[in-house]
Amino acid sequence: MASDKPVLEISNLHAGIDDTPILRGINLEIPAGEIHAIMGRNGSGKTTTANIIMGHPDFDVTDGTVELDGGDLLEMEPWERAREGVFLSFQYPQAVPGLQVGNFLRKTVAAIRGEDVAKGAEFRKTLKDAMTELDIDRSFLGRYVNDGFSGGEKKRFEILQLMLLQPKLAILDETDSGLDIDGIRTVAKGINAAVRGTDSGALIITHYSRILEHVQPDKVHVLIKGRIVKSGGPELALELEERGYEWLETEAENSA
Amino acid sequence: MAATEAREAVGEYKSGWHDPENATIRFDFGLSEQVVRDISALKNEPEWMTEIRVKAFHHFDNRPMPTWGNMSMLEEIDFDKVCYYLRSSDATEKDWEDVPEDIRNTFDKLGIPEAEQKWLSGVTAQYESEAVYHSIREDLEQQGVIFLDMDSGLREYPELVKKWFCSVVPYQDNKFSALNTAVWSGGSFIYVPKGVHVELPVQAYFRINAKNMGQFERTLIIADEGSSIHYVEGCTAPTYSTDSLHSAVVELIALPGAHIRYSTVQNWSTNVYNLVTKRGIAHENAKIEWVDGNIGSKLTMKYPAVILKGEGSHAEVISVAYSGKGQHQDAGAKIHHLASNTTSKILSKSISKDGGRGSYRGMVSVSPKAENCKLNVVCDALILDDGSRSDTYPTMEVANPSARCEHEASVSKVSDEQLFYLMSRGHSEEEALAMIVNGFFEPFTRELPMEYAVELNKLMALEMEGSIG
């Protein structure tokens, strides 16, 4: 029952922080069932884009719209966006000392998918299966959220949440960095399972093509200085890998 | 006071209601030697107790206020505007049905009878100056465990009380221990015979109902050789625009090999001064633990102490303090290592918010003769906004070089990124803050009985409500 609206539609998005513009007119459309990738150098605005979709309070949107299934996201608080089905796997997940992983997961699933889903034997089984699939030990549940986690553990924990929350839109901000090749494969499996054949969508932010070999993106977008300067198929990722970003930067400057 | 003002004063505090005052005996405001003698006469006390009360009164009267802590708040206490004795029920009942209805309803609302059914060995419920309800499980009584309100303890076991009363906290210890000794009423008296382990906790609950009330309970716990007991106490009061005074003294004696754990969740309304002296003596291989949570009150000054008198004894003070608007929690711990091979651990966690002020005041000493002692002190503060304040005043006096001391302190702030992470997981800003705060308190809450831990988490969640600007 795919709706005719795209899962995510960003139009002419301008945003910044403290009067400094960061995003300068982004347009992006992810139809149901598709996986898109955003690539770009450090500082090009990838994380900012993710933060704005999720509703980070520090950023000001000065122009443009962001819609989820045709609904205006910018009007909503971050937790409302989460409940509507937006999920962000953070580039730098935050530690919350004293908050136990098991407890946090139960509360989070309850907040987003409802109390009923977060209770009982069925939830415990779903959780156990997801952890097995991600190769996460049971003892993990008693640890504190992201507290003292290694880089790889943090990323696996983000994907565990993705699997339990089943969002409409999954944004993965550099989830591949800090993961070994097995980790990347597992994560890719998780993303494919969450999106392919469903009416969900995913946006993968990365600056390596590695993860894209395992999740065939439908589209690859190149972000330079807060603008998408080029979009293409999966082959664009490989081209970037070979040629770098300079040729696009020159093109962008010439057209600006 | 206008209704809106009253609501503002109550804020998120959920135990701030009050019953109509149906005093059977109420003393006029103010304190004098006569008041002290009247309290003693009313209770038909032995001569020696009257004498010690009177001496303590004169000590209190002559002793200046402490010149540390929050002096300006202390100066605001008007000792002439305090009611030093108020009785609302003429008996301490063994059956809740016999407790006057208003009072019973209050304890019902506070969940005391329910807790008693589920997970306690015994309960004492004090309302104003006297215990109105008291119970202990029969099997414990049969094993010789004494659990009474302090007045009954003095009546039924005068020799035991005489032997230990003021032996850990002399009335001269400080101005407020003198005040308590002069006018004490209620509190618990516990004796656990040799080798008896009281498996489920016993609980005391203290409720102040009247305005301008002074509550001065006195607790004495003696754990004989190789025995163990866990005592838990809670307290609440109505919210009034005028202040009340709570000044307790607690003395613990852990004889060789005994183990006493004393847990408190203090949730007085923010018009109550809470000036309490708590101290225990640990004999050979004994263990004393204070688990101390301070959430309510206007000003708390409380530093649970342990004197490690016997070789191989152990002390722990685990405390949390929450200071909100208009509150100052000046709390901490004192541990004195007098004997060799003694160990101690202090963990202090404090949160301040909305201009609240938290202070950690700690004193750890090792005497010259005490060899191979181990000390560990950790204090962490979490500040939730810019106007709030946290200070630490740690003192270590180590007179024996073989001691191993560890000390860590940290001050942190809740970061926007942490909040955003939790909000992105479907939790409102208030829920996110409560999760961070409860996480910060977790090393403390995990030491509490589960029911208390749940209650504390709920309290903190309430405190975080409406806190986001």
Ligand SMILES: Nc1ncnc2c1ncn2[C@@H]1O[C@H](COP(=O)(O)OP(=O)(O)O)[C@@H](O)[C@H]1O
């Ligand atoms: N919180 C912030 N405060 C100030 N500047 C920021 C903040 N976040 C991002 N920026 C700036 O915005 C630009 C884009 O950053 P970011 O979106 O993190 O890039 P990327 O994820 O592509 O590496 C950078 O110049 C960065 O310095």
Ligand SMILES: [Mg+2]
């Ligand atoms: Mg980034």
